[in-house]
Amino acid sequence: MTKTKLQKSLRDSVVTRWAMLLLVGFVLAANYYFYDALSPLKSTLTKEFGFTSTDFGTFVSVYSIPNVFFLMAVLGGIILDKLGIRRTGFLFVAFMAFGALVTAYGASDIYINDGFGYAFMSSFLPGYSPELKMMLLGRFLFGLGAETSIVVISKIIVKWFKGKELAFAFGVKLAFARTGSFLAFNLSPVLIESQSGWTLAIWFAAFLVLAALLVFLIYMLFDLKLDKQVKQEGLLASTDEFHISDITKLLTNRSFIYVTLLCLTFYSAVFPFLSFSSDFFLNKFNLSIKESGFISSMLPIGTMIFTPLFGFFVDKYGKAASLMIYGSIILVVVHLTFAFTNLSPYVLMVILGLAFSLVPASMWPSVAKMVDEKRIGSAYGLMFSVQNLGLWAFPILAGVVLDSTNPTAAETLDYTYTMIMFAGLGIIGLVFALLLKREDKVSGYGLELPSNSK
Numbered sequence: 276m277t278k279t280k281l282q283k284s285l286r287d288s289v290v291t292r293w294a295m296l297l298l299v300g301f302v303l304a305a306n307y308y309f310y311d312a313l314s315p316l317k318s319t320l321t322k323e324f325g326f327t328s329t330d331f332g333t334f335v336s337v338y339s340i341p342n343v344f345f346l347m348a349v350l351g352g353i354i355l356d357k358l359g360i361r362r363t364g365f366l367f368v369a370f371m372a373f374g375a376l377v378t379a380y381g382a383s384d385i386y387i388n389d390g391f392g393y394a395f396m397s398s399f400l401p402g403y404s405p406e407l408k409m410m411l412l413g414r415f416l417f418g419l420g421a422e423t424s425i426v427v428i429s430k431i432i433v434k435w436f437k438g439k440e441l442a443f444a445f446g447v448k449l450a451f452a453r454t455g456s457f458l459a460f461n462l463s464p465v466l467i468e469s470q471s472g473w474t475l476a477i478w479f480a481a482f483l484v485l486a487a488l489l490v491f492l493i494y495m496l497f498d499l500k501l502d503k504q505v506k507q508e509g510l511l512a513s514t515d516e517f518h519i520s521d522i523t524k525l526l527t528n529r530s531f532i533y534v535t536l537l538c539l540t541f542y543s544a545v546f547p548f549l550s551f552s553s554d555f556f557l558n559k560f561n562l563s564i565k566e567s568g569f570i571s572s573m574l575p576i577g578t579m580i581f582t583p584l585f586g587f588f589v590d591k592y593g594k595a596a597s598l599m600i601y602g603s604i605i606l607v608v609v610h611l612t613f614a615f616t617n618l619s620p621y622v623l624m625v626i627l628g629l630a631f632s633l634v635p636a637s638m639w640p641s642v643a644k645m646v647d648e649k650r651i652g653s654a655y656g657l658m659f660s661v662q663n664l665g666l667w668a669f670p671i672l673a674g675v676v677l678d679s680t681n682p683t684a685a686e687t688l689d690y691t692y693t694m695i696m697f698a699g700l701g702i703i704g705l706v707f708a709l710l711l712k713r714e715d716k717v718s719g720y721g722l723e724l725p726s727n728s729k
């Protein structure tokens with residue numbers, strides 16, 4: 276009896292581990308909120324600061340530069356293994372908060388009225404406004420922290436839920452992320468109408484990320500307590516150690532290569548599209564900022580419900596490779612319909628929500644089948660870095676395509692070619708999904724089988 280008592284730790288309490296998910300879920304929601312908070316403000320940024328579509332695309336994509344060119348998500352995973360959850364988490368969430376505050380500062384009256392850094396930012400690259408340059412710096416720092424903090428949160432989920440309701444917890448984690456996006460698309464258009472000025476929308480987002488840092492501090496107290504409890508068992512410490520050979524092993528695994536390329540193309544056709552979607556609806560359907568923001572939010576709201584459901588389906592019945600194919604087909608059909616018809620964007624966004632649930636719900640657990648558990652951190656880090664190549668390139672390309680296919684002073688923007696570009700990405704993704712299913716028959720990872728049969 277004494278022995279059983281000793282073995283009980285904080286993670287054995289259902290209430291405590293779900294409370295931990297709530298805490299880190301808040302951090303994740305704040306992350307996604309800030310990422311999407313400026314998307315409904317594209318036309319406002321054009322009106323206030325003269326942003327072109329290319330400027331806006333550059334602003335969206337600068338998030339990914341640290342993760343692509345400095346391999347920050349991969350390095351962050353290594354730092355995580357060396358320094359542990361608390362120190363790495365605090366460091367990267369702090370980067371996120373600092374970057375968010377710098378972004379808000381770059382749009383503020385204090386800065387514009389010759390505040391700190393304004394003269395310096397005006398002294399180089401005259402083609403870019405000082406506001407854009409400061410906001411780019413802020414989003415760069417935000418991106419540096421944001422991607423690694425997602426990797427840290429994934430590890431936290433494993434730490435608390437391994438051997439318990441792990442897949443479901445991952446589904447709920449994604450639902451928190453989508454809640455952040457949903458709120459951003461609906462709250463930002465309301466906050467720009469505030470008496471205290473349109474920049475309140477950005478300050479609110481930045482303070483939300485700052486609040487996330489405080490919430491993470493609270494989480495750290497529980498994490499410390501749990502570590503003290505399980506110290507003798509040595510959980511997680513040795514299993515996640517990083518070796519360079521882990522990366523080479525991953526790079527020779529065909530299934531991993533296909534799923535990573537699908538991750539790159541699929542997410543490049545979703546996140547950059549989502550960043551432009553409010554402006555797309557505003558221009559194509561002549562809607563208000565609020566209404567177009569609301570339509571954009573139909574995508575995350577659909578995924579909040581569908582992702583845990585499909586996760587449950589994959590756990591119980593398998594068919595992960597097939598679901599990735601179905602999700603890719605839906606993505607292509609929706610983007611082509613957006614490009615060539617005037618069908619209701621409400622319905623199409625809900626259908627797109629199906630695709631954006633089918634692929635993530637089956638993709639992330641599938642990686643766990645094809646990669647050793649001790650390499651899962653490196654695998655996710657590598658996938659994130661490759662994926663960020665697309666999250667960097669395609670918002671810029673979308674902006675360039677928009678600027679070059681529309682007359683300079685056009686009253687409304689024609690998005691046809693931009694949407695064809697996103698559909699093209701979806702088609703390439705579909706090819707990788709088909710290759711992945713074919714390869715699975717050879718490699719025998721069992722992507723089509725239920726979770727517990729592998």
Ligand SMILES: C[C@H](NC(=O)[C@@H](N)CCCCN)C(=O)O
Pocket residue numbers: 306307310422425449452542546635659662
């Ligand atoms: C889990 C996955 N997230 C990612 O892939 C991130 N690397 C990119 C997040 C960019 C927007 N915040 C997802 O959200 O499905």
